[in-house]
């Protein structure tokens with residue numbers, strides 16, 4: 459069993475010693491290692507079984523530390539940082555050579571984020587290097603929002619899990635870049651577009667083929683997930699053992715024990731927090747062969763939830 463606890467000093471020592479530490483954040487748990495150490499980065503890629511052309515996000519606790527690793531922080535980035543950091547936002551910058559090409563899959567840019575999680579920020583304060591951390595799941599599988607999920611993905615190779623309880627937001631950060639006077643959205647996430655628009659004009663990046671890490675399988679349970687009208691899907695797959703991921707109420711077509719409600723108050727934020735943990739539950743239920751779900755109201759965080767549901771179902 460991988461060692462876990464709330465010992466910041468121990469986590470810090472492990473990271474300084476090229477070790478791998480799972481870190482809690484407000485979005486999902488990350489598989490962390492020293493972002494400027496090749497040995498640590500190689501361990502992350504191989505543990506996660508992640509292709510080397512999918513770059514990692516670097517995490518730290520201050521703009522000063524980011525400035526040591528990037529060429530410049532544009533004006534708009536300062537505005538975004540002031541409003542949304544610490545928080546579920548990742549910004550792409552031009553990188554300095556101190557960041558190894560291995561960390562960024564040979565791109566001349568690097569992604570940075572300051573997460574909003576007290577215990578993790580304290581850990582970062584003790585380090586003089588950024589922590590590279592992809593979500594702490596095997597490549598392509600569901601992102602972890604609790605240490606129980608981390609244990610489902612890994613049984614060894616990790617030096618310590620810093621326990622921060624359940625992740626408050628439950629979906630990854632929003633990734634953005636700065637293009638002339640536009641904010642380019644690379645990945646939808648927990649920071650919603652309505653909020654980003656208050657800082658500047660946004661544009662959705664839609665050149666998926668040229669985007670690093672845009673792979674077909676993502677956030678996917680092992681069981682096949684179908685998205686659409688629940689009643690007709692239940693009819694089409696009636697010969698299968700069906701589980702339902704419901705928004706705010708259960709349905710009459712399937713045994714109620716095989717259904718999970720994301721938010722009985724129809725609250726999109728609650729649904730977002732529960733999305734991945736509900737997928738983990740349905741995926742490990744023995745008496746279910748397929749999972750059926752439908753898209754949620756496509757507003758606010760609902761847009762991000764729908765993005766993940768569609769990708770999980772691909």
Ligand code: TXA
Nearest residue numbers: 485487488513514515567568569592593630631670671
């Ligand atoms: O909330 C999150 O962002 C979580 C927590 C742990 O912070 N991390 C996370 O990392 O979701 P990961 O590795 O699962 O997703 C990182 C994605 C990559 O797949 C890639 O698409 C994008 O970030 N990325 C990283 N560096 C990039 C760069 N230089 N340019 C464009 N995209 C980049």
Ligand code: MG
Nearest residue numbers: 592593594601
């Ligand atoms: Mg991931």
